[in-house]
Amino acid sequence: MSARWLPFPRAALAVWALWLLLAPSPSVGAVLLGGLLALVLPRLLVALEHARNGARRPLLMLRLAGRVTLDVTRSNLAVAAIALKPWPRPRRAGFVHIPLTLRAPNGLAVLACIITATPGTIWVSWDPQDGMLVIHVLDLVDEAAWVATIRRRYETPLLEIFG
Protein backbone atom coordinates (compact mmCIF):
# COMPACT_ATOMS: atom_id res chain seq x y z
CA MET A 1 0.00 0.00 0.00
CA SER A 2 2.71 2.45 0.95
CA ALA A 3 4.56 1.64 -2.26
CA ARG A 4 1.47 2.64 -4.20
CA TRP A 5 0.96 5.93 -2.40
CA LEU A 6 4.63 6.79 -2.09
CA PRO A 7 6.57 5.13 -4.89
CA PHE A 8 9.67 7.22 -4.05
CA PRO A 9 9.68 7.98 -0.31
CA ARG A 10 13.13 9.63 -0.31
CA ALA A 11 12.20 11.91 -3.20
CA ALA A 12 8.94 12.81 -1.46
CA LEU A 13 10.81 13.69 1.71
CA ALA A 14 13.26 15.80 -0.31
CA VAL A 15 10.43 17.73 -2.03
CA TRP A 16 8.79 18.40 1.32
CA ALA A 17 12.03 19.56 2.95
CA LEU A 18 12.79 21.73 -0.08
CA TRP A 19 9.37 23.36 0.04
CA LEU A 20 9.73 24.16 3.74
CA LEU A 21 13.24 25.55 3.16
CA LEU A 22 12.08 27.82 0.36
CA ALA A 23 8.94 29.03 2.16
CA PRO A 24 9.38 32.57 3.49
CA SER A 25 8.29 31.53 6.98
CA PRO A 26 7.19 28.24 8.54
CA SER A 27 3.40 28.00 8.57
CA VAL A 28 0.65 25.39 8.58
CA GLY A 29 -0.14 26.30 4.99
CA ALA A 30 3.43 25.69 3.86
CA VAL A 31 3.54 22.34 5.65
CA LEU A 32 0.27 21.22 4.05
CA LEU A 33 1.04 22.47 0.55
CA GLY A 34 4.55 21.00 0.75
CA GLY A 35 3.06 17.70 1.85
CA LEU A 36 0.66 17.72 -1.07
CA LEU A 37 3.47 18.46 -3.53
CA ALA A 38 5.58 15.74 -1.90
CA LEU A 39 2.78 13.26 -2.60
CA VAL A 40 2.25 14.34 -6.21
CA LEU A 41 5.60 15.45 -7.67
CA PRO A 42 7.65 12.26 -7.11
CA ARG A 43 5.17 10.44 -9.33
CA LEU A 44 6.78 12.20 -12.28
CA LEU A 45 9.83 10.04 -11.57
CA VAL A 46 7.88 6.99 -12.70
CA ALA A 47 8.32 8.26 -16.25
CA LEU A 48 12.10 8.23 -15.85
CA GLU A 49 13.84 5.10 -16.98
CA HIS A 50 16.55 5.16 -14.32
CA ALA A 51 14.73 6.75 -11.41
CA ARG A 52 15.91 4.12 -8.91
CA ASN A 53 19.62 4.61 -8.72
CA GLY A 54 20.53 2.24 -5.90
CA ALA A 55 23.15 4.66 -4.64
CA ARG A 56 24.91 3.55 -1.47
CA ARG A 57 27.92 4.34 0.73
CA PRO A 58 26.90 7.84 2.00
CA LEU A 59 30.31 8.41 3.60
CA LEU A 60 32.06 7.83 0.30
CA MET A 61 29.59 10.29 -1.32
CA LEU A 62 30.60 12.92 1.23
CA ARG A 63 34.28 12.26 0.58
CA LEU A 64 33.72 12.53 -3.17
CA ALA A 65 31.81 15.79 -2.65
CA GLY A 66 34.73 17.17 -0.63
CA ARG A 67 37.20 16.08 -3.31
CA VAL A 68 35.08 17.75 -6.02
CA THR A 69 34.81 20.99 -4.00
CA LEU A 70 38.59 21.09 -3.66
CA ASP A 71 39.18 20.35 -7.36
CA VAL A 72 36.57 22.88 -8.51
CA THR A 73 38.14 25.58 -6.33
CA ARG A 74 41.63 24.81 -7.60
CA SER A 75 40.68 24.74 -11.27
CA ASN A 76 38.74 27.99 -10.81
CA LEU A 77 41.98 29.69 -9.88
CA ALA A 78 43.88 27.94 -12.70
CA VAL A 79 41.36 28.92 -15.37
CA ALA A 80 41.10 32.48 -14.00
CA ALA A 81 44.88 32.73 -14.34
CA ILE A 82 44.70 31.50 -17.94
CA ALA A 83 41.95 34.01 -18.74
CA LEU A 84 43.67 37.00 -17.13
CA LYS A 85 47.39 36.55 -17.91
CA PRO A 86 48.38 39.46 -20.19
CA TRP A 87 51.00 37.40 -22.04
CA PRO A 88 49.77 33.83 -21.97
CA ARG A 89 52.32 31.02 -22.01
CA PRO A 90 52.00 28.52 -24.86
CA ARG A 91 49.12 26.23 -23.99
CA ARG A 92 47.46 23.34 -25.76
CA ALA A 93 43.74 22.59 -25.52
CA GLY A 94 42.36 19.35 -26.81
CA PHE A 95 40.14 16.32 -26.58
CA VAL A 96 41.05 13.43 -24.29
CA HIS A 97 39.65 9.93 -24.76
CA ILE A 98 39.08 8.01 -21.55
CA PRO A 99 37.92 4.39 -21.51
CA LEU A 100 35.39 3.97 -18.68
CA THR A 101 34.17 0.84 -16.96
CA LEU A 102 31.34 2.78 -15.29
CA ARG A 103 28.01 1.90 -16.94
CA ALA A 104 25.38 2.92 -14.36
CA PRO A 105 23.38 5.76 -16.01
CA ASN A 106 23.08 7.80 -12.82
CA GLY A 107 26.78 7.36 -12.07
CA LEU A 108 27.57 8.69 -15.54
CA ALA A 109 25.20 11.61 -14.97
CA VAL A 110 27.04 12.53 -11.76
CA LEU A 111 30.38 12.19 -13.55
CA ALA A 112 29.10 14.52 -16.30
CA CYS A 113 28.10 17.09 -13.68
CA ILE A 114 31.50 16.84 -11.94
CA ILE A 115 33.56 17.10 -15.13
CA THR A 116 31.51 19.92 -16.61
CA ALA A 117 31.20 21.89 -13.36
CA THR A 118 34.99 21.82 -13.00
CA PRO A 119 36.40 24.76 -14.97
CA GLY A 120 38.91 23.58 -17.54
CA THR A 121 37.25 20.27 -18.33
CA ILE A 122 34.02 19.63 -20.21
CA TRP A 123 32.17 16.43 -20.94
CA VAL A 124 31.86 16.03 -24.71
CA SER A 125 30.46 12.57 -25.41
CA TRP A 126 30.22 9.04 -24.16
CA ASP A 127 29.83 6.00 -26.37
CA PRO A 128 27.53 3.36 -24.88
CA GLN A 129 29.02 0.73 -27.19
CA ASP A 130 32.61 0.76 -25.95
CA GLY A 131 32.33 3.05 -22.91
CA MET A 132 34.69 5.63 -24.40
CA LEU A 133 34.33 9.06 -22.78
CA VAL A 134 35.56 12.15 -24.61
CA ILE A 135 36.28 15.31 -22.63
CA HIS A 136 37.73 18.63 -23.69
CA VAL A 137 40.58 19.99 -21.60
CA LEU A 138 41.56 23.66 -21.68
CA ASP A 139 45.14 23.19 -20.49
CA LEU A 140 46.26 19.83 -21.81
CA VAL A 141 49.75 18.96 -20.63
CA ASP A 142 49.73 15.19 -20.28
CA GLU A 143 46.91 13.13 -21.77
CA ALA A 144 47.73 9.95 -19.87
CA ALA A 145 47.71 11.86 -16.59
CA TRP A 146 44.16 13.09 -17.31
CA VAL A 147 42.97 9.58 -18.08
CA ALA A 148 44.48 8.27 -14.84
CA THR A 149 43.16 11.18 -12.75
CA ILE A 150 39.57 10.97 -13.96
CA ARG A 151 39.50 7.22 -13.54
CA ARG A 152 41.11 7.08 -10.11
CA ARG A 153 39.65 10.21 -8.57
CA TYR A 154 36.07 10.08 -9.81
CA GLU A 155 35.28 6.83 -11.59
CA THR A 156 36.51 4.53 -8.81
CA PRO A 157 34.29 6.07 -6.08
CA LEU A 158 31.34 6.32 -8.48
CA LEU A 159 31.71 2.63 -9.30
CA GLU A 160 31.44 1.84 -5.61
CA ILE A 161 28.51 4.21 -5.04
CA PHE A 162 26.41 3.18 -8.04
CA GLY A 163 27.84 -0.33 -8.34
Place this chain on the structure above:
Amino acid sequence: MSAAELPLWAAIVMSLLVLIGAGLALAGSIGLLRLRTFYERVHAPTLAGTLGVTCILVASMLHGSLVEGRPVAREIVLGVFLFLSTPIALLLLVRAALYRDHVAGDRSVPAADTGRPDDDPSGSAKRARDASHAAPDQTQ
Protein backbone atom coordinates in the same frame (compact mmCIF):
# COMPACT_ATOMS: atom_id res chain seq x y z
CA MET B 1 20.13 43.36 13.97
CA SER B 2 20.02 46.09 11.36
CA ALA B 3 22.65 46.69 8.70
CA ALA B 4 24.07 49.61 10.70
CA GLU B 5 24.84 47.42 13.71
CA LEU B 6 26.66 44.85 11.60
CA PRO B 7 30.03 44.05 13.18
CA LEU B 8 33.03 45.29 11.22
CA TRP B 9 34.54 41.83 10.68
CA ALA B 10 31.30 40.58 9.12
CA ALA B 11 31.06 43.59 6.83
CA ILE B 12 34.66 43.08 5.68
CA VAL B 13 34.26 39.33 5.13
CA MET B 14 31.01 39.83 3.23
CA SER B 15 32.45 42.59 1.04
CA LEU B 16 35.52 40.49 0.24
CA LEU B 17 33.38 37.49 -0.69
CA VAL B 18 31.16 39.56 -2.96
CA LEU B 19 34.21 41.16 -4.59
CA ILE B 20 35.93 37.78 -5.15
CA GLY B 21 32.73 36.34 -6.59
CA ALA B 22 32.24 39.29 -8.92
CA GLY B 23 35.95 39.17 -9.82
CA LEU B 24 35.67 35.51 -10.83
CA ALA B 25 32.61 36.30 -12.94
CA LEU B 26 34.62 39.10 -14.59
CA ALA B 27 37.58 36.75 -15.17
CA GLY B 28 35.20 34.29 -16.81
CA SER B 29 33.81 36.99 -19.08
CA ILE B 30 37.32 38.15 -20.02
CA GLY B 31 38.22 34.53 -20.76
CA LEU B 32 35.15 34.28 -22.97
CA LEU B 33 36.51 37.24 -24.94
CA ARG B 34 40.17 36.24 -25.08
CA LEU B 35 40.09 32.50 -25.70
CA ARG B 36 40.06 31.56 -29.35
CA THR B 37 37.98 28.51 -30.21
CA PHE B 38 34.47 27.62 -29.12
CA TYR B 39 35.66 24.61 -27.15
CA GLU B 40 38.11 26.78 -25.20
CA ARG B 41 35.60 29.52 -24.62
CA VAL B 42 32.97 27.25 -23.16
CA HIS B 43 35.27 26.68 -20.14
CA ALA B 44 35.30 30.33 -19.12
CA PRO B 45 31.72 30.91 -17.89
CA THR B 46 32.03 27.99 -15.42
CA LEU B 47 34.12 30.34 -13.23
CA ALA B 48 31.04 32.44 -12.53
CA GLY B 49 28.85 29.36 -12.23
CA THR B 50 30.95 27.60 -9.60
CA LEU B 51 33.30 29.41 -7.23
CA GLY B 52 32.05 32.86 -8.23
CA VAL B 53 28.45 32.16 -7.35
CA THR B 54 29.53 30.20 -4.25
CA CYS B 55 31.35 33.24 -2.84
CA ILE B 56 28.31 35.44 -3.40
CA LEU B 57 26.00 32.81 -1.89
CA VAL B 58 28.19 32.55 1.23
CA ALA B 59 28.09 36.34 1.56
CA SER B 60 24.32 36.19 1.19
CA MET B 61 24.17 33.50 3.89
CA LEU B 62 26.16 35.69 6.27
CA HIS B 63 23.91 38.64 5.50
CA GLY B 64 20.79 36.53 5.91
CA SER B 65 21.78 35.10 9.26
CA LEU B 66 23.34 38.25 10.77
CA VAL B 67 21.14 41.04 9.45
CA GLU B 68 17.83 39.44 8.57
CA GLY B 69 18.00 36.66 11.15
CA ARG B 70 16.65 34.03 8.78
CA PRO B 71 17.94 30.49 8.19
CA VAL B 72 20.63 30.11 5.54
CA ALA B 73 19.48 26.91 3.86
CA ARG B 74 18.00 28.71 0.86
CA GLU B 75 21.42 29.58 -0.52
CA ILE B 76 22.56 25.97 -0.19
CA VAL B 77 19.56 24.87 -2.25
CA LEU B 78 20.42 27.53 -4.85
CA GLY B 79 23.99 26.25 -5.04
CA VAL B 80 22.86 22.66 -5.53
CA PHE B 81 20.44 23.66 -8.31
CA LEU B 82 23.17 25.63 -10.08
CA PHE B 83 25.59 22.71 -9.80
CA LEU B 84 22.97 20.49 -11.43
CA SER B 85 21.71 22.84 -14.14
CA THR B 86 24.89 24.52 -15.41
CA PRO B 87 26.35 21.29 -16.87
CA ILE B 88 23.12 20.63 -18.77
CA ALA B 89 23.31 23.98 -20.56
CA LEU B 90 27.03 23.60 -21.28
CA LEU B 91 26.59 20.03 -22.54
CA LEU B 92 23.86 21.13 -24.95
CA LEU B 93 26.11 23.92 -26.26
CA VAL B 94 29.08 21.57 -26.74
CA ARG B 95 26.99 18.96 -28.52
CA ALA B 96 25.45 21.58 -30.80
CA ALA B 97 28.96 22.80 -31.64
CA LEU B 98 30.14 19.24 -32.32
CA TYR B 99 27.21 18.68 -34.63
CA ARG B 100 27.90 21.95 -36.42
CA ASP B 101 31.60 21.20 -36.88
CA HIS B 102 30.87 17.69 -37.98
CA VAL B 103 28.38 18.81 -40.60
CA ALA B 104 30.88 21.43 -41.75
CA GLY B 105 33.34 18.61 -42.34
CA ASP B 106 35.78 19.41 -39.51
CA ARG B 107 37.38 16.05 -38.69
CA SER B 108 39.52 17.40 -35.83
CA VAL B 109 36.55 17.14 -33.44
CA PRO B 110 35.14 13.82 -32.24
CA ALA B 111 31.90 12.68 -33.81
CA ALA B 112 28.80 13.82 -31.98
CA ASP B 113 26.26 11.14 -31.31
CA THR B 114 23.65 12.61 -33.60
CA GLY B 115 21.63 9.48 -34.19
CA ARG B 116 21.96 9.81 -37.94
CA PRO B 117 23.95 7.72 -40.42
CA ASP B 118 27.53 8.87 -40.40
CA ASP B 119 29.71 9.10 -43.47
CA ASP B 120 32.92 9.56 -41.51
CA PRO B 121 35.04 6.43 -41.78
CA SER B 122 37.82 7.78 -39.54
CA GLY B 123 36.18 7.55 -36.09
CA SER B 124 36.58 4.06 -34.69
CA ALA B 125 33.95 4.56 -31.99
CA LYS B 126 31.49 5.78 -34.57
CA ARG B 127 32.31 2.86 -36.83
CA ALA B 128 31.60 0.39 -34.05
CA ARG B 129 28.28 2.04 -33.35
CA ASP B 130 27.31 2.13 -37.01
CA ALA B 131 28.17 -1.54 -37.36
CA SER B 132 25.87 -2.57 -34.53
CA HIS B 133 23.14 0.00 -35.18
CA ALA B 134 23.23 0.01 -38.95
CA ALA B 135 19.62 -0.93 -39.45
CA PRO B 136 17.95 1.49 -36.99
CA ASP B 137 20.19 4.36 -38.06
CA GLN B 138 19.27 4.03 -41.70
CA THR B 139 15.64 4.59 -40.93
CA GLN B 140 16.15 7.96 -39.29
